Amino acid sequence: MRETTNVLVIGGGPAGSTAASLLAREGFQVTLLERDRFPREHIGESLLPSILTVLDLIGAREKAERHGFVRKYGGYLEWGDDTFEIVFGDPAEFKDGYGFQVIRSEFDHLLLEHAESQGVRVRQGVKATEVVFTDGRPTSVKWVNTRDAEETGEISFDYLIDASGRAGLLATRYLGGRRYNEGFRNVAAYSYWTGTTPPRHGPPGAIQVGSIQDGWIWAIPLHDGTLSVGVVAHKQSFQSRRDQGRTIEELYGDALAESPLISGLLESGTRVRPVQVEQDFSYICEESAGPGYFIAGDAASFLDPLLSTGVHLATFSATLAAAGVSSILRGELREDEVAEYYRGAYQTAYIRFLVLVSSLYLNYRGKKSLFWDAHRMSREEVADGRIIHAFWNVVSGLEDLDDAEGGGSALVVSEMRRLIDVYFAQGSGRDDAWLAGLPEEEQEQVLAEVRPLVAPNEYALSEETALNGFFVRTTPHLALVRVDEPTEAVER
Numbered sequence: 001m002r003e004t005t006n007v008l009v010i011g012g013g014p015a016g017s018t019a020a021s022l023l024a025r026e027g028f029q030v031t032l033l034e035r036d037r038f039p040r041e042h043i044g045e046s047l048l049p050s051i052l053t054v055l056d057l058i059g060a061r062e063k064a065e066r067h068g069f070v071r072k073y074g075g076y077l078e079w080g081d082d083t084f085e086i087v088f089g090d091p092a093e094f095k096d097g098y099g100f101q102v103i104r105s106e107f108d109h110l111l112l113e114h115a116e117s118q119g120v121r122v123r124q125g126v127k128a129t130e131v132v133f134t135d136g137r138p139t140s141v142k143w144v145n146t147r148d149a150e151e152t153g154e155i156s157f158d159y160l161i162d163a164s165g166r167a168g169l170l171a172t173r174y175l176g177g178r179r180y181n182e183g184f185r186n187v188a189a190y191s192y193w194t195g196t197t198p199p200r201h202g203p204p205g206a207i208q209v210g211s212i213q214d215g216w217i218w219a220i221p222l223h224d225g226t227l228s229v230g231v232v233a234h235k236q237s238f239q240s241r242r243d244q245g246r247t248i249e250e251l252y253g254d255a256l257a258e259s260p261l262i263s264g265l266l267e268s269g270t271r272v273r274p275v276q277v278e279q280d281f282s283y284i285c286e287e288s289a290g291p292g293y294f295i296a297g298d299a300a301s302f303l304d305p306l307l308s309t310g311v312h313l314a315t316f317s318a319t320l321a322a323a324g325v326s327s328i329l330r331g332e333l334r335e336d337e338v339a340e341y342y343r344g345a346y347q348t349a350y351i352r353f354l355v356l357v358s359s360l361y362l363n364y365r366g367k368k369s370l371f372w373d374a375h376r377m378s379r380e381e382v383a384d385g386r387i388i389h390a391f392w393n394v395v396s397g398l399e400d401l402d403d404a405e406g407g408g409s410a411l412v413v414s415e416m417r418r419l420i421d422v423y424f425a426q427g428s429g430r431d432d433a434w435l436a437g438l439p440e441e442e443q444e445q446v447l448a449e450v451r452p453l454v455a456p457n458e459y460a461l462s463e464e465t466a467l468n469g470f471f472v473r474t475t476p477h478l479a480l481v482r483v484d485e486p487t488e489a490v491e492r
């Protein structure tokens, strides 16, 4: 069977559904292939406030609100010898200052059904098996019905958005170039509990995070009354304990007992599901866009889940990709400039969060162990110039690092500390006097860097919040627009 479509999306997770919905709402013919049949389980339940912006953009806010997911107004961390309270928005109002804690099988299903309701041809139980390239450009995808291997087909398209999650069809099979962050080779073991004690700390619906000797633990309240509890540890320490004969259940139990914050919640609780294990290595794909394709979400990059940034990065990249495809197909921008922009903007967004996550690991003041050592950015990573360069671009806008030579590593560390202090200043009681001591312009610059984590509306949707010189315009139609330059129709 041979079919055609304007845009083919591989994967029906948050990235795929978001990109597909946005493009279908623009009148493009969009087909989405999803290997599984929804609802399907997925880890990644704690969503940042930016999800409200995404839901508004695709027209699914009311459906999500009606579903009854737990509203998350922030987080509470017991981190080594420190405690932090994170509050989204103004606690007195709590209007748009919340994210959601979601059961992903339900949330992802809601988004996929919504995509279908917007006109996307959604094909569940259909796995993309091969991408066919013509002159270096993907032009069709071969697929198979996962329940009937005899049923196969091929679909041609103008544009491909690969949102296939960590499987990452394009990146792992055709492009290569996934760059792993050595320090973040983690493993997560998680399960679900009932009958737990309500948290005593943090704003309503807060994620609770407790550090332990070899990693950290999350506890996320879900709307069916269960508590999602997961342990993140370095792969090596996890494996060495497995080699000593500890079962996964035992390792999980040992870790929970180490955190007074988390074990206090679980005292009266019962674990209701087997413990599951997943790798959560961090990586970024440098070829996240090229002729005829964009890679969005986990298919392109994955970042340590400490700050719950996964779904944000997935839906944000999907929005940029959809706006880019829309502008290209309408002849407003050339695909090479859009691809170049997308690669750069993606890296900026990713590194911004990597720096924040690293800052939090750096700021850990507790017992030393392999986990904490591994999560400090290595000398090589800093020395190879990429992280330090990107970091400086993010934090201070400085292009030239020559004068930072030699002292570069120390500068990065001190800047990271400053960033994390700002991020956690609210309610943490930590000293943020240094910020007040900066010139006003610099204060604004530093705050602008941490805002995307906590503010729902900073989403590259206006000139003021533009990322790398472009922003996404939604009216009169979805488009990527260069700051200060009206778009004109150009040859593709």
Ligand SMILES: Cc1cc2nc3c(=O)[nH]c(=O)nc-3n(C[C@H](O)[C@H](O)[C@H](O)COP(=O)(O)OP(=O)(O)OC[C@H]3O[C@@H](n4cnc5c(N)ncnc54)[C@H](O)[C@@H]3O)c2cc1C
Pocket (backbone or CB within 6 Å): 010, 011, 012, 013, 014, 015, 016, 033, 034, 035, 036, 042, 043, 044, 045, 046, 047, 048, 126, 127, 128, 129, 163, 164, 165, 166, 167, 168, 169, 188, 230, 278, 279, 280, 296, 297, 298, 299, 305, 308, 309, 310, 311, 312, 314
């Ligand atoms: C331990 C852990 C904890 C996490 N915690 C959080 C958190 O609290 N908050 C948060 O925001 N994020 C969290 N994340 C990250 C989050 O899970 C992901 O970032 C998010 O799911 C990415 O969405 P996506 O749409 O890119 O990919 P996915 O949600 O993985 O969707 C990809 C889809 O593609 C489909 N697919 C794959 N291959 C094919 C193929 N060949 N053909 C057709 N379909 C295919 C898959 O079936 C899947 O449905 C966590 C991750 C881990 C590992």
